[in-house]
Amino acid sequence: MLLSRIPSIGQIMQWLGLAETTEHRAIVCGVIALIVLLSPVIVGLLLHLLLCLQMKLLSRFSPQFAVAFANYVTFPGTIFHESAHLLLAVVTGAQVVEVKFLEHTEDTLGHVTYRNRGFFLWCRLQDTLISCAPTVLGVVGCGFLLEFILRGGYVWWQHILLWYLFVSLLDHATMSPADLKNYFGGVWVFLLPVFACLMWL
Numbered sequence: 001m002l003l004s005r006i007p008s009i010g011q012i013m014q015w016l017g018l019a020e021t022t023e024h025r026a027i028v029c030g031v032i033a034l035i036v037l038l039s040p041v042i043v044g045l046l047l048h049l050l051l052c053l054q055m056k057l058l059s060r061f062s063p064q065f066a067v068a069f070a071n072y073v074t075f076p077g078t079i080f081h082e083s084a085h086l087l088l089a090v091v092t093g094a095q096v097v098e099v100k101f102l103e104h105t106e107d108t109l110g111h112v113t114y115r116n117r118g119f120f121l122w123c124r125l126q127d128t129l130i131s132c133a134p135t136v137l138g139v140v141g142c143g144f145l146l147e148f149i150l151r152g153g154y155v156w157w158q159h160i161l162l163w164y165l166f167v168s169l170l171d172h173a174t175m176s177p178a179d180l181k182n183y184f185g186g187v188w189v190f191l192l193p194v195f196a197c198l199m200w201l
Helices: 008-014 024-058 062-072 075-091 119-153 156-171 177-188 188-199
Strands: 096-098 111-115
Touching: 024 111, 024 119, 024 156, 024 177, 024 188, 062 075, 075 111, 075 119, 096 119, 111 119, 111 156, 119 156, 119 177, 119 188
Parallel strands: none
Antiparallel strands: 096 111
């Protein structure tokens, strides 16, 4: 199982050459907690850089096509991105005000507008989970698609369709500036619980 391959905090401390003390364990757990909580942002930034590279390569052939490919051709990724926001908004109990899956304006391709509901900490949790949903679910979705692709046994058009969906999801699994603002506005709520869980493991 995948979980059995994850090293324990004790093993990580041994790799780092640290003595098994409460202070060292707290430091290691604190660093790991920060890495875990920042991982959606890091992955989102890496995917954004990958998208920029894709745009640069396509622009060599046609700048117009590069923009059209990112904004229009890969529309399933936009729908998935906004659906991820919508799903987590519903799951966390936020009030969904407006949903637009395809909205081509100067600064957005779609959006989900919601109102927080609940006590203060729960509202911050809503902001964090809703904002990082496209990146987390997008990466998971790409993982499943890649597994299907590598399994093989498809005719040519099925391979093209699967790769098209893979690229579409990957292109739109980034976090927008608004997503980043909401994420950092509430991610601190998770810091102590994640740290406590790591200390307990």
